[in-house]
Amino acid sequence: MTTTAEQIPTRQVHRAWWVAGVTMAALVAAAGFRSSTGALLEPLEQDFGWSRSTTSGAVSLNLIIYGLTAPFAAALMERFGVRRVVAVALTLVSVGSGLTLVMTSAWQLWLLWGFAVGIGTGSLALVFGAIVATRWFDQHRGVVIGVFSAASSTGQLVFLPAIARLADGPGWRWAAGLVAMFALALVPLVWWIMRDRPSDVGTTPYGAPEGWTPPPAPVVTQSAARIAITTLRDSARSRVFWILFITFWICGWSTNGLIGTHFIPAAHDHGMPATTSASLLALIGVFDIIGTIASGWLTDRVDSRYLLFVYYFLRGLSLLVVPWLLADTVHPSLFVFILFYGLDWVATVPPTVALCRQHFGEVRAGVVFGWVFASHMVGAGVAASYAGWIREANGDYFGAWMTAGGLCLGAAALCLLIPRADHSKSEREMSSGE
Structure with a gap:
């Protein structure tokens, strides 16, 4: 008996995993340039004679624009599709980072770092990952969101040591060029593999039950700006929204804003070489990959409110001891902080996304999380x-560490005020498309 090729069963990888892989790569590319800012502050200051306030201000503008872009990018993805928005965003990141090679004035740094790269990376923020995970995965959604959250740390892991060495060797322009080329190379890959919804390629979300039929895609007639503003107006009536908004603001303050931007110069104040502190920051990224994926796994099983309480409480305690850990060399106590802080870096993302979905329904969750994420980056x-002002005024970062630690302890307390979600309400919202 002859067995034909058609009779041999084949096992194909579900399309959702290919989409997830491209999403991960795009998130890594977006994180690459953002994570480079801490390593490039001092080289830029030495090259152009700019002050720490000038360079820190450009980073602040980048982080704020990055965050404020997220809810509008989520609405644009609903209106024009994920694939188009992501391709344009990657192109903008490449152009913005590439043009820094020829800048000569501080206003150009603010324009390129603040607006061009801020808008581009803001469109590739965790909101993008949350939308992909919600549409393409029915099973393991929390773990997938955890993986996407860890992509920002992977960006540090992949790019930051190389950027620090390039800045210390041939110069910071080589570092900026590296990110520009990587972002541009991803554009055709995104266009080839990414699709807006599983139904676009005749499949279902990964793990969807047999007989699952896709809900009709919402007919979007409003502009992206109106969708974003309307969602903000409606969500702002909820106490849960404001608790998530404030706590994620503190999350951004204590991660991207303080550690991500000022850890390298703070360590350098204690005599540690920039390449060593950059490697430590990248190591935080390594441990964060583990911590965030584990947080996604826990989010599928443990009440998200209690997870957030633990994460913020432990983070606050760890930040309060940083001034006594920094030195000219890496001591075991500093390594313990790197390990502990890395596990907790963005572990807050999966439970925060879950609470947005539970309290506001899957239809609105992407844009609601976009606004919550905006607060994260404004806080950053x-x-x-x-922190830059504290450093210039006092000559050290002590006040910045104490402020961040106290804010995190306050965030932990706020998380206990979040009520249990009314799942029946969320299901009604999903079915009605409100």
Whole structure:
């Protein structure tokens, strides 16, 4: 008996995993340039004679624009499709980072870092990952969101040590060029593999039950700006929204704003070489990959409110001891901080996304999380400037560490005020498309 090729069963990888892989790569590319700012502050200051306030201000603008772009990018993805928005965003990141090679004035740094790269990376923020995970995965959604959240840390892991060495060797322009080329190379890959919804390629979300039929895609007639503003107006009536908004603002303050921007120069103040501190920051990214994926796994099983309480409480305690850990060399106590802080870096993302979905329904969750994420990056932007001002005024970062630690302890307390979600309400919203 002859077995034909058609009779041999084949096992294909579900399209959702290919889409997830491209999403991961885009998130890594977006994180690459953002994570480079801390390593490039001092080289830029030495090259152009700019002050720490000038360079920190450009980082602050980048972080704020990055955050404020997220809810509008989510609405644009609903209106024009994920694939188109992501391709344009990657192109903008490449152009913005590439043009820094020829800049000569501080206003050009603010324009390129603040607006061009801020808008581009803001469109590739965690909101993008949350939308992809919600549309393409029915099973393991929390774990997938955790993986996407860890992509920002992977960006540090992949790019930051190389950027620091390039800045210390041939120059910071080589570092900026590296990110520009990587972002541009991803554009055709995104256009080839990414699709807006599983139904676009005749499949279903990964793990969807047999007989699952896709809900009709919402007919979007409003502009992206109106969708974003309307969602903000409606969500702002909820106490849960404001708790998530404030706590994620503090999350951004204590991660991207303080550690992400000022850890390298703060360590350098204690005599540590920039390449060593950049490697430590990249190591935070390594441990964050583990911590965030584990947080996604826990989010599928443990009440998200209690997870957030633990994460913020432990982060606050760890930040309060940083001034006594920094030195000219890496001591075991500093390594313990790197490990602990890395596990907690963005572990807050999966439970925060889950609470947005539980309290506001899957239809609105992407844009609602976009606004919550915007608060994260505004907090980061404020912290970047605040820490820079503290450094110039006092000669050290002690006040910045104490402020961040206290804010995180306050965020932990706020998380306990979040009520249990009314799942029946969320299901009604999903079915009605409200």
